[in-house]
Amino acid sequence: MRVFSILRKYPSAAVGSFLILCLVVLAIYAPIALPYGEAIRLWRGGEGVWKESPKNARPAWYNAFGYNLPETIILDSTKDENLKERTVLTETMTDVFLSFPFDFTYDDFPQELQVFFQAEFDEKRPLIEMKWITPDGREIEFSDMTIQGNATYYVEQDEKLARDFDGQAPIHVLFADPNSETPTPLKGRYELQVAGLVFEDEADIDAQMIAYGKVYGLAGTDHKRRDLMVALLWGAPIALALGLIVSVVSGGASLIIAAVGVWYGGWIDALIQRITEVNMTLPGLSILIMVATFYSKSIWVMFGVLTLLGIFSGGIKSSRALFLQVKESPFIEAAQTYGAGSWRIITRYMIPRILPTLIPGVIGAIPGVVFTEATLSVLGLGDPLLPTWGKILNDARVNGALFQGQYYWVLEPSLLLMLTGLGFAMVGFALDRVFNPRLRDV
Amino acid sequence: MAQAALPLQPQDTIEETKKSSASGVMRFARFAGVRLLTQSFTVVLAVYVTILIANMGGHVDEIRKGFIRDQVAMFAGFDDQYAMMSSEEKKKWIDDRILIQEKRMGLEQPFIIRSFRYLTNALTLNLGRSETMFSDSGSSQVRNIILERLPPTLVLFATANFLMFGITLFTGLYLSRNYGTFLDKFVLAFAPTSAAPSWFYALFLIIIFAGSFGVLPYGGMVSSPPPDNMIGYALSVMKHMVLPVASIAIGGIFAGIYSSRTFFLIYSKEDYVEVAHAKGLHPRTIERRYILRPTLPIIVTGFALSLISMWTGSIILETVFNWPGLGRLFFQAANQFDTPIIVGSTVIYAYLLAVTIFLLDITYTLLDPRLNVGEGGAK
Numbered sequence: 001m002r003v004f005s006i007l008r009k010y011p012s013a014a015v016g017s018f019l020i021l022c023l024v025v026l027a028i029y030a031p032i033a034l035p036y037g038e039a040i041r042l043w044r045g046g047e048g049v050w051k052e053s054p055k056n057a058r059p060a061w062y063n064a065f066g067y068n069l070p071e072t073i074i075l076d077s078t079k080d081e082n083l084k085e086r087t088v089l090t091e092t093m094t095d096v097f098l099s100f101p102f103d104f105t106y107d108d109f110p111q112e113l114q115v116f117f118q119a120e121f122d123e124k125r126p127l128i129e130m131k132w133i134t135p136d137g138r139e140i141e142f143s144d145m146t147i148q149g150n151a152t153y154y155v156e157q158d159e160k161l162a163r164d165f166d167g168q169a170p171i172h173v174l175f176a177d178p179n180s181e182t183p184t185p186l187k188g189r190y191e192l193q194v195a196g197l198v199f200e201d202e203a204d205i206d207a208q209m210i211a212y213g214k215v216y217g218l219a220g221t222d223h224k225r226r227d228l229m230v231a232l233l234w235g236a237p238i239a240l241a242l243g244l245i246v247s248v249v250s251g252g253a254s255l256i257i258a259a260v261g262v263w264y265g266g267w268i269d270a271l272i273q274r275i276t277e278v279n280m281t282l283p284g285l286s287i288l289i290m291v292a293t294f295y296s297k298s299i300w301v302m303f304g305v306l307t308l309l310g311i312f313s314g315g316i317k318s319s320r321a322l323f324l325q326v327k328e329s330p331f332i333e334a335a336q337t338y339g340a341g342s343w344r345i346i347t348r349y350m351i352p353r354i355l356p357t358l359i360p361g362v363i364g365a366i367p368g369v370v371f372t373e374a375t376l377s378v379l380g381l382g383d384p385l386l387p388t389w390g391k392i393l394n395d396a397r398v399n400g401a402l403f404q405g406q407y408y409w410v411l412e413p414s415l416l417l418m419l420t421g422l423g424f425a426m427v428g429f430a431l432d433r434v435f436n437p438r439l440r441d442v
Numbered sequence: 443m444a445q446a447a448l449p450l451q452p453q454d455t456i457e458e459t460k461k462s463s464a465s466g467v468m469r470f471a472r473f474a475g476v477r478l479l480t481q482s483f484t485v486v487l488a489v490y491v492t493i494l495i496a497n498m499g500g501h502v503d504e505i506r507k508g509f510i511r512d513q514v515a516m517f518a519g520f521d522d523q524y525a526m527m528s529s530e531e532k533k534k535w536i537d538d539r540i541l542i543q544e545k546r547m548g549l550e551q552p553f554i555i556r557s558f559r560y561l562t563n564a565l566t567l568n569l570g571r572s573e574t575m576f577s578d579s580g581s582s583q584v585r586n587i588i589l590e591r592l593p594p595t596l597v598l599f600a601t602a603n604f605l606m607f608g609i610t611l612f613t614g615l616y617l618s619r620n621y622g623t624f625l626d627k628f629v630l631a632f633a634p635t636s637a638a639p640s641w642f643y644a645l646f647l648i649i650i651f652a653g654s655f656g657v658l659p660y661g662g663m664v665s666s667p668p669p670d671n672m673i674g675y676a677l678s679v680m681k682h683m684v685l686p687v688a689s690i691a692i693g694g695i696f697a698g699i700y701s702s703r704t705f706f707l708i709y710s711k712e713d714y715v716e717v718a719h720a721k722g723l724h725p726r727t728i729e730r731r732y733i734l735r736p737t738l739p740i741i742v743t744g745f746a747l748s749l750i751s752m753w754t755g756s757i758i759l760e761t762v763f764n765w766p767g768l769g770r771l772f773f774q775a776a777n778q779f780d781t782p783i784i785v786g787s788t789v790i791y792a793y794l795l796a797v798t799i800f801l802l803d804i805t806y807t808l809l810d811p812r813l814n815v816g817e818g819g820a821k
Binding site for chain 1: 480484485487488491492495496630631633634635636637638639641642645646648649652653660753754755757758761762772773776777779784787788791792795796799
């Protein structure tokens, strides 16, 4: 009941709790939708895994803002039998004719055009001729070639086209309206014809044509064609776990250490005080960077160092000040009289007494931890294995997303980081006012 | 948690007793001396810890040994006699020279002795040559590189910090006067935004002002080529400073205003303020003497703490803005495994932190009349 009255009194706490709840739901959903191993495979996978998605594509909902950017068009002769026609010409020659017709209705050019071949043969390599037919009936011939096993044809690297088009980008010429002054794509039905000649009975050719678009999925893709959604999803549980564990463990440990120091006093207390002062003089981020550079970028190492640095921070001093008052309280004396041992007094009498005042600090420390991980990742020192929000920001920064106007790449992880930070900070602020009587009315 | 980090807790205070002003100065000097000593000791320890971390597992030694081996192998190529030796002689020749070099650099001593030599070297920034980096003037002395990068950092962060200090103080005072107004609630609602660091807001500012409108530069410190007259240079630097300073400000301003406003409100509810009101003192006088005076130590502490967090925050902010300061140097050094520079930068950061904490202590005692600096502090 008290919780609800707090939420009513501090609307920011309600908003913050809602944000945290959303984050928790996202963090639970991520491993269900995309199991850990699969997420790592997708995130680490190179071109093989992400063959069919475009590079640096904006999110698909971009088109809702009045744009009409092309989506990726994929035609595959192994999946659609109708695309392929086989005619036996002579005993030793068979014609394999593949046609890839598709409608193109977008206002912008596709990003790339690629054809992935799969050829089966024993000795004699198949011969390939390719022809491009535009909606207005023009025919453009690509370079002829022989293929072996799996081969990929890139329009951008076709020397014949580059010669024919005077060095203009082939993809622009292939899709351009010849009557337009400015380069605009011609809408209508295009067709790519692949005429293959195989010289063995068993030999065969299959092909997959991909006209890469400029939008992809809900989150877009990065420079390695990876769907950003993988890291956006998995960033949530990682950020949440790291933030919670580090702040709870370091907060709890610093509470216990402060209590032990105050209870035993003497050199133990002095030692704790000195360690804290030295630690506060140590530049924390520099230490983290040094550790990441010299030893390991593993998230567990980062977790350990963050916790260690967090234990002997300013928090230990404020807990100490509170414990000094608690130590003099009559109920401690009462406990001693009935014969309670030191450990019992510390754990049963001292710590529970000031535990509530610690909660706002612990919750308020979570954004700091989350952002520290992001900071290290942005500097390129994040765990190389894990897909996190900071990693996306790092890729975006290194690949100049800000300069090239690929704002979605920066804004998506930023938004999630912001909401996480805000959620915990809002609740932390409200709790601070609840637990701190001097702040209650102001 | 931020307020908790005071080097001097209010508990350390002892009620003021009457004393002559001369002995007050003496006591203050003694206090300052003791603080300086303990603070120096803390810095020495912190730097030692840094060296231990940087050299744990002999990592630095490995780098140095590898470096020596490369050097010796290179010189072997220039030696006429070397070419005529048999392979066993060659090996011996190289090993001998490596041994001499290692001895010269003191690598044969046990680590514990070396670590103390590293410590004195680090404290005096006598770190020799960097491994891969150079200063703009072409020097590879670590000290020169670091000292060259220090001014841009100081200019940027001093500007941002004093700006912040002024804004938070006066806005806080204004809001505490206009408690409960829309602006007050607005600032209150936005206080949690300070949970995000300044580099984070830098991304948004770059997108808006550099990317979309193109009115301000993406980064750097002066335009290229740099203007040749002083005024043009200063203007160019100021233009490049707008976005970094703005991101630092956004990163901390709401929480700053919130905390100063809150402290003003708490102190304006004290009984002696009521009494002053009852006496009919002018509201401005009350504000200055009865509210501002007791809150100032707390606010100065907050200011110093934000300065501390900024020093280390500079690593990423300067990297995002390509600001040629200490932070970016540190980042570049970390990327190139340039150990001397990394240790040197960390030492400079430790110095900056220690100086800030020391100045904070001093200001604190000057501002807080309750603090009796001469006697005790210890309970």
